[in-house]
Amino acid sequence: MKHSLLIVDDEPDFLHVLKSYFSFGDFEVQTAASGEAALEALAQATYDAVVTDMAMPDINGIELLKTIRQTDRYTPVIIMTGVGTIESAVEATKLGAFHYITKPFKPQDLENLVVRASEHGRMNRQLARQESEYDEGPDFVMGQSKKVRDVISMIQKVAGSDAPVLIMGETGTGKSLFARRIHLKSSRARRAFLTIDCAALAETLLESELFGHVKGAFTGAISAKRGLLEEAQGGTIFLDEIGELAPGTQVKLLRAIQEHEIKPVGGNKSIRVDVRFISATSRDLRKEIEAGNFREDLYFRLAVIPLHLPPLRDRMEDLPLFVDHFVKRFNKRYKKQIHRVDQGFMNMLKTSPWKGNVRELENAIERAVLLADDETIHMDSLLFGSPAAGGPDNREGALLLKDVIEEAEKQAIIRALAEADGNRTLAARNLGIARRTLYDKMGQYQLK
Template identity: 65%
Template sequence: MGRYGIMKPKILIIDDEPEFLHVLKSYFSYSGYEVTTALTAEDGLRFIEQTFFDAVVTDMAMPRGRSGLELLKEIRQTDGIMPVIIMTGVGTIESAVEAIQMGAFHYITKPFDPQELEILVRRATESGRMHRKLIQTGVTEEENGLIAGNNRQINTILQTIDKVADSDAPVLFLGETGTGKSLFARRVHDKSIRRGRPFLTIDCAALAETLLESELFGHVKGSFTGAVSAKRGLLEEAQGGTVFLDEIGEIPPGTQVKLLRTIQEKEIKPVGGNHSIRIDVRFVSATSRNLEEEIEKGHFREDLYFRLAVIPLRMPPLRERREDLPQFIAHFVNVYNKRYKKKVSRIDPKVMQMLNSSFWKGNIRELENAIERAVLLAEGETITGDLFGYQTQGFAGDDREYHSLPLKEIVEEAEKQAIQQVLAETEGNRTEAAKKLGIGRRTLYDKMAAYTLK
C-alpha cells in the first residue's frame, strides 16, 4: 500500500495552444503540482465545478468561448478566494490592470520563463490556503452549512481543528446528542491533507460484535455463517483517508482490544484470515457517553481511550451557547425555505423568547427539526408560536406582521452584542477581541464599521 505524504497543490491551466499547455503541464508536474489543463474557459469551468483547485492560471485572450477576464468574473461569483493568474500577450497591459481590479491574483506577460510563473503560482497557492483559513474562522461562516457562531468554546474547537487537521493525531468528539459531533468530524477530514481520500463512517452502536468486526477489518470467505464471500474491511477501504468511529462508547470489549492493536500497529487482520494488511488511516471518533465513567465501570478500556483521545474536543450543548440561537434559526430557516419553496423571513419576537428559554435536550438537531416543521407549516412569511405548538395568545393575529422582526436583524443584533461584550471585556483591545471572537482582525474592523461600534 502506498504512503500518502503531503497532498500536492492542485492547479488548473487554461490556454488555447495545446503545445504551450503541454510544456507548462510537464514543468509543473515535475515541480510537484497536480496539473489539470483545458483548452477553453468553458472546459476549465467544468473542472472547477467538480474539483477544488489551489490556483487557476488562464490565458487572457482565447479565440473560442469566454476570455480569461470573463472566466475570472464567473469564478468570483461563487468563489471569492481561489487565486487566478492571468497570462497576457504584450500590449494588453490595460486589461491586465482590469484583471487585478477584478480580483485576479496576478498577471504575467507572455513570453515568460515557466520558472517565473511557478513563483507566482507558489505564492498564490500559499496565500489561497492562508486566506481560506482566516475566512473559515469568521463569525458567520456558512461553508458546508456549518455555522461557527460567537461561542468561545466552539471557536476554540474550530481553531484546534485547523491546527491539528494536517497531522494524523486521533480526534475524539465528546458531547450530547445533536451537538454537531458528526458534522465536525467530517470537518477534520475536509481540512486535512487527506481530504481527497475516502471519509468512511461506522456506527458502532448499530452492529453486533461479529458484524462490527467484519465491517471494520473485513473477513475471508466462510469465516462465519453468512460470510459467503470475502469482504474488504472499512479500514482498508479508507486507505489514505479518515475513518470516523461513531458512538465509540458502544464498542464491545473484544473489539476494543482488536481496535487498539490496529491503531498501535497500523495493521489489520481480516476475520478468519491469517495475513495482515498495512493500513494508513486517520481515526476520528465520537461518543455521547461519559467515557470516564465507562472506564471506571470497566466497560471501556483506558488504553484505547488514550489512543483515541489524543485531541479530545468537547462540544457544548446548545443551552450553553444560546448566543448562537439567532444564527442557527436564520440558517435553518434559509435551508428549509429553499427545500420547501417557502418565503419565511420574519419571526414573532414572542417565539424568539420561547426558543431562547427552551432547554433543547436534543440540541441543534432538535432546533433544526422544530424549524423545519415550522417553515413547512408556515403560511405567510412569519413564524408564529402555534407552528411550534406554543401558546402565544394575547398576540392578536393582525398585530403579528407588525411586531415580527426580520431574521437578518435578529442575527445582526446578536452579533453586535457579542462584539460589544468582548470589546468591553478586552477594554477595547481589538487584536485581543478578534482572537476571543475567533475571527480575523479585518473581519472585526469590518463588522465594527458596519454596526458603527467604536
C-alpha cells in the first residue's frame, strides 16, 4: 500500500526537490506552499503523514499541528526545523508531533521517518476503529445467558492482568471477538494487537513469522525481518487455532513465554519481548495432549485463565438479542427498514442446530435482510429468494417452503418434547400452542 504524504513548506524550490524525491517508490505526494494551503488540502483528503516546515509566514508548524489535532488525533505530523527553531520543534513533539528532523537532512532520513510515522498512524487509527467497534459495544452482544455472563465477568477480572488467556469454543462462537475485547479492556489497549493464525502457515514460515529471521537464515531471507512477537512489543499477541501448532514450534513458543525472550531464526542473539498471550482453539486440547499432539506444559502456560465460549445452541435465550442486533446492523448496511421478524422465521431460527454458531446466524440474517422486500423478515427470507420475484421457479419454491416449514415444526416439537421429558402439556406450553394442536401435529409427523 502506498503512503500518502502531504509536504508543507513555504520555499518552492525545497518543496519541489522533496516532491521529486518522494515521487519514486511507495509514496503519493501532495504539496502545500503555506499553512493555509495545507489546511485546505487536509480538508479535502486524509494523509498517512504530514511533513511540515516549522517557520512559515502565515501559520507556522506548531500552529498547523495544533489545528490538525483539534479534529484529528491520529495523522502523524513530522516537523522540519532549521537550527534556530529546534527548541520549538522539541516543544512540538510534546504537543503530539510524531518527530522532528533538522535541516539540512538526507532525504533518506526523512523517508525512514515518514514510513514509520505512516505505519504508526495506521495502526493507531485501526486500534481506534476497533475500539469504537468493539469496546462501546455497538457490535457486541453480551447476552442474558448465565454462561456468557460468567465469561464476561471473568474477562473483567482478568483483563487488567497480564495472565495468558486460552479461549475455547466451537467455530463461530466469538473467540476472536472476545480475544480482542480482552485486549481492549487491558492496560495494553493502546498498543498493538496482532493475530497469528497458527493453522494458516507452514511450520518454518510460522517460526520466522513469530520470531523473525536474520538475513540469510534460509533461501529467500534476503534481509532480516522482525518477528510478530517483537512487533507486538508492549501489546498483545493472539494465537488463533493454537491446537494446530507443530511440535517443534510448541517448544520454541514455550521458551518464549517462560523466558520472555525470542531468538530470530538463524540468529543467536536473544531479544527480550514483553507481550501478553491470548490463544484460542476449537479443538479439545486435553484430548490432543492425551494423543501426544500438544505439550501439556505449553497448555498450562497458555491456559492460566481458561475461558469456554458456549455454542449458540446452549445459549438460545440470547437468540432474540442476536437477531435484533444483526437485523439492525444489516438494515444499516443495506439501507433497509426491517422492523419485524415473523414468528415462523423466529421458530426456524430457534430450531436450527447452528453448527456454525453466531457466525452462521449472522450470515443467515444478512441473507434474510438482503432478500426481504418489505419491513418484515418472513420465513422464506431465510432460504429462498423473494417470493414476489415470479418466474417459473415460483411453484417449486412454494412447495419447498412448505416442506421447510413442516420440517422446522417437526424439529421444534421433537426438541420441545425432549426438553420437557416427554411431558406433552409442558411441551405444548413451551411451544406456545394448544395441547390439542400438539397431538394433531404429532400424529401428522408420526411422532409418539
